[in-house]
């Protein structure tokens with residue numbers, strides 16, 4: 001991030017929340033006094049719980065920290081029945097340490113690390129079990145995407161951000177193909193980022209930046225990227241527009257936001273298409289119970305249009321067993337089988353007979369891929385739009 | 391050809407940057423502390439994996455030490471900041487010109503942030519520190535909560551605060 005963020009403090013009476021953002025490094029109590037006045041005002045104005053939102057506070061010096069502690073101590077006296085809920089992010093490395101300490105010191109204070117479980121499927125998706133799935137997927141999608149990206153406006157020497165970059169392989173491919181001026185990948189899985197780092201190191205690549213971060217609260221500066229991508233990611237969030245808003249924010253006016261998502265019930269395999277269809281329908285339901293919308297793909301066009309994007313383009317990557325390396329395609333489905341009948345089924349406690357039937361459908365899909373007379377598809381929806389110049 | 395082979399010196403940190411700041415220049419503005427801390431942190435972290443995380447941590451720690459120096463008010467001369475790196479740590483050394491009184495003060499303050507009991511002391515005294523923060527409290531917290539190591543080395547008319555920060 002190249003910009004220094006000034007400090008801001010906002011109180012929303014409606015949400016009973018004070019949000020502190022940017023850099024707070026007061027020299028002493030006098031310099032903190034205006035902040036304290038806002039906090040006191042908020043504490044006077046609410047009942048029950050006052051939320052202190054530190055998600056975007058990047059810097060706090062120890063003087064500021066002690067002043068916050070004073071405020072909390074004063075609250076305990078002035079408003080004995082008021083609880084303070086400190087909402088902190090693991091993306092800011094000092095925050096859980098410091099605020100966790102405050103939570104242990106003060107009886108009126110609760111600390112919530114909001115990005116521990118900020119959407120229901122979190123744990124299941126960030127697990128490193130997913131690595132082989134992501135790898136094989138990128139491999140087969142890239143052969144199509146490489147050309148298609150140009151049609152959606154990606155050119156050479158651009159500033160690019162890949163949000164929810166997973167294991168970082170897409171960033172590497174883009175780096176080689178498009179020689180960006182700057183490219184950063186952000187993800188919220190430490191195992192994935194470690195993998196990304198290791199891979200980049202092995203390939204001798206040093207100028208891709210990988211960042212631990214939350215797509216709904218990016219620390220990247222506004223209006224600073226020519227091309228912002230988020231692939232196969234919006235579909236796993238229960239509130240995709242909260243990410244999309246951030247993608248728009250960091251995109252330059254005139255730049256483009258590029259998304260890919262699936263429509264899982266459109267996956268198809270002939271001849272045993274009923275079994276295949278059942279499995280994908282059921283997988284969608286399981287994912288839904290974890291807050292994901294695996295049929296999100298076709299909805300992107302209206303979403304981008306409604307958000308005010310210009311020149312919205314949408315198409316499909318038509319992956320079939322006729323245009324894709326059969327072994328790779330089969331491996332992708334096999335890794336889904338493993339992931340859905342393993343991780344996902346365990347997390348949602350599927351009965352054994354359901355797991356078995358799920359498995360059959362994946363195997364029938366693979367059969368369709370490999371069979372001389374079979375036909376199999378995995379359509380991926382691609383959409384992009386231009387951010388208005390204003 | 392003969393040569394006196396010196397015994398191999400232990401591998402020290404490989405140097406990254408050296409900055410000299412006049413004491414007066416620093417005092418011009420409180421915000422110099424954070425500007426310097428941010429600049430140094432960003433520079434040092436730039437080629438690392440996830441530079442943003444390392445920048446945030448380094449800037450947080452350096453700023454705390456610089457604020458401490460700002461408050462300790464050495465009277466004249468230059469503050470030198472040298473930063474280097476080993477495989478596991480970033481090491482920052484801040485050399486501060488001292489007179490007798492300041493040398494003693496550094497000795498006292500840094501003596502009170504020993505890692506062995508930092509956490510226990512920080513916890514036990516937190517309530518009273520909120521009301522009357524001792525001069526070294528920001529440094530104590532670095533050691534107590536953030537796993538940073540702080541030591542003092544004394545030279546001729548100078549004190550060197552050594553900050554050792556694990557990469558991750």
Ligand SMILES: C[S@@+](CC[C@H](N)C(=O)[O-])C[C@H]1O[C@@H](n2cnc3c(N)ncnc32)[C@H](O)[C@@H]1O
Pocket residue numbers: 125126134135137138163164165166167170186187188189192213214215216230231232233236
């Ligand atoms: C299905 S994967 C897709 C990864 C990658 N774009 C690809 O196509 O291979 C979804 C990714 O979103 C990441 N993710 C989940 N929640 C996130 C958040 N709040 N912020 C950033 N990344 C997140 C996960 O760690 C995971 O890598």
